[in-house]
Amino acid sequence: MIYLDHCATTPMSRPALEAYVQTAESFYGNEQSLHDHGDYARQLVRHCQAELASVINGEASGIFFTSGGSDSNISAILSLAYGNQARGKHIITSPLEHPSVYQALEKLKTEGFEVDEADVKPNGEVSVISLEEYIRDDTILVTICHASSETGVIQPLEDIGAVVTKHGICFHTDAVQTFAKIPIDVNKACLSALSMSAHKINGPKNTGACYIAPHVSWQSIYPRVVHQQGFKPGTLDTAGIAAFATAAFHMHQQQDQLYAKWRNMQHWLLEHINNDHAVLIGDKNKRLPHHLSLRLHGYEGQWVMLHCNRQGIAISAGSACKASYTDPPKSLLAMGLTAEEAHGLFRISFGIDTTDDDLNALAYTLNQCVPSVKPSL
Template sequence: MIYLDHAATTPMSETAIRVYSKVSRRYYGNSSSLHDVGSDAESLLEESRRQLATYFNGNPEGVYFTSGGSESNHLAIVSMARGNASKGKHLITTETEHASIANTFLLLENEGFRVTKIPVDSTGTVEVAAVREALEEDTILVSIGHANSEIGTVQPLKEIGLLLKERGVLFHSDCVQTFGKIPIDVKGIGLDSLSISSHKVYGPKGVGACYIAPNVSWCASIPGSSHENGFRSGTVNVPGNAAFVTAAEEMIDSMAHYERHFRMLRNNFVDFAKSDDRIVIEGHPAEHLPAIIGFRVKGLEGQYVMLELNRKGFAVSTGSACSVGKQSPSKTMLSLGRSPEEARELVRISFGKSTSKKEVEALIQALEGILASMDTAKSVQAGL
């Protein structure tokens, strides 16, 4: 099976596996315990925290380890919204956010907050003017994902960040898809908070982190939480966090190399798509993650294409892995202005460190076979 679904999850790197195993044996103590075994685990945890903060130019005191990107999104938004509710009750997000964010804003709406969802253009881009127009006197928080997980469009966070700093509005971003793939500088962008996940960068699943700048007020989601400086409950996964940081370091050290590699693979696929007008590539033509390609085959449901490719030995998806099993059209595609039928046509391929040019060429050949079958079926139908 040729795996082309790295935006859904990645295999653990060998180095991360070794670190996880070693730390599990040697640093097995509860990092909150006061004895030496606990203190050893705590020391390693704090070193992991310090190191992780350097990867996005954050302050170690603002790093909180979690169970993954979804929990990080939820805790960041809920904690900051509740912690700043005395300043206002208006929140802003977009129509294309991950389900963990959309559902968190729904929860806050039920608590009395007002939520404005700003639209995106036909490429999936949030326009700065739309953010400016949505701001109100009591706006306290804006959450906009760094890159869309289905089509790869990267948002102009720096320009939005400058606007929000001028207005004194907190800025959170879901950076799960971009961390380790493109540079992130929370201070340069103007982010007060971000969410990242281990299993997207070849680390273990069930591990992630949330960053909230130390100067930002927040209120614990669960009162009386005793771990991560009161940010969340539950014994901290020291081996998982050490492996996460190790995997992240490997990705960031090789970021430029893989960016060039992914762009070369993308160009190969785009050249193929241009040769057949039945294939439509979605997303921004320039501001995108090169490793993610969302495309449509006109007239074919994405689920059919995905299953046909699976039969031919390719693992791809029909969009966000968190929506698997749902027959409803892609929310992102609908937000781009596509019809429900077009939205159901979405297929996503996403490259990883191991993806080769030969594998992409094999994928293209498989898609050519599917297109040829379409032509044959039409010919037979026309002859009836």
């Protein structure tokens, strides 16, 4: 089967698998233990923290390990909100976020926090002007994704960071879809925190990390926890962490080559599908290089996904973490699409092993969906 759903998850790479096995065999000690086996594991974890931090130009001491991207988002948002609530309880986000962001914010709403969503431009970018208009004296946190998993549009983090910093507000971004794939500098973007996940970059599932800048105030959501400076309880999965850092290193090393390859694939596919029938959703240029969000006139995205699946091609009808496909994606409604148009969303996402033959097969399959034109009498 041709796999073109790499924004949902990716297969583990050979280097990541080897790192996992070697670590599980040789560094099985609990990194909290005081004996030598514990110290070996602890030193390896510290090395992995430094490796991951280097990808985002952050500090190793700001890396905290989690069970994945959703856990990173929820843990970061709650920790920052609780750590800064003495200054206020107002948070700003967008309609473009991952479900885990809304889950954290819904919990905070039950605790007296207020949440506003900034407007979105028709091209899928958050309006920085709208975001700034929502800022109040009691605003303590802004959380905006680096790129939406549904639209693939890259957000203007540096512009947002400049505004947020001017007002002394914490700034978190969900970088699960972008980490190691496109450049990100936490200092240039004035980011307080960033979420990342291993299984989006050919690492293991159930492994992720959250970066919180060492100078930022945060409060643990777990009482009396000693692990990871109190950030999260539980013995660290050293093997998973090593595989994560290895996957990040290799993805980051290939970043420029993969960017060029994926951009070419994007352009080729857009040129070879029926443009009278297929519509690109979101900005054509300010988007992830490996991601295409499309709709076909007259078809629901889930139908297109199932049609491709019958032809041996795996694509997506939206975020794999959505509770239901019955509701149209709010990100697309915020961009001005109708509910019917939003239901047409399907997503194609390339990986490191995607080939030209894969794209040829996909273009042929999508073009099969174009209604036949009856000849005039």
